[in-house]
């Protein structure tokens with residue numbers, strides 16, 4: 001008889017490599033989760049508006065269009081590329097005096113709605129803005145003399 005390669009005996013399927021979680025770990029995790037639920041349940045003190053307090057666009061939209069436009073300008077990402085006054089990014093043109101360049105509301109509206117359509121090859125992305133936000137941003141930009 002020839003000596004072949006030694007093979008392990010066929011012991012059935014290979015052993016399960018997903019080591020089971022030991023019971024004491026399960027118990028510890030369970031205790032922590034239950035304590036967490038208990039903690040949250042006993043410390044839950046809703047106050048008026050607790051669901052909307054940190055929401056950037058509370059249901060009631062207040063302020064003048066210019067104020068809302070300024071707020072949007074500072075919160076929707078325009079300033080990552082554009083500077084107004086001392087603050088902002090430099091990828092896009094400085095908008096500190098944009099209203100003095102003879103730019104019109106019609107142009108701004110079209111530009112903010114879809115830069116690439118207004119100027120093919122535009123770098124500025126089309127931001128997901130509502131019609132109201134575009135109106136407000138236009139009003140705000142026209143104050144930057």
Ligand code: HEC
Pocket residue numbers: 073076077078079080081082091092093095098103108111112115121122123124125127137141
């Ligand atoms: C990713 C960078 C980026 C973001 C974000 C961005 N812009 Fe721009 N923007 C540009 C660039 C770059 C230009 C120059 C034209 C071009 O190449 O697209 C420009 C051009 C403009 C212009 C025309 C300026 C001129 O001199 O004619 C206006 C107005 C403007 N952006 C307003 C905004 C507003 C408002 C927002 C926020 C809603 C915004 N931009 C967000 C990059 C950006």
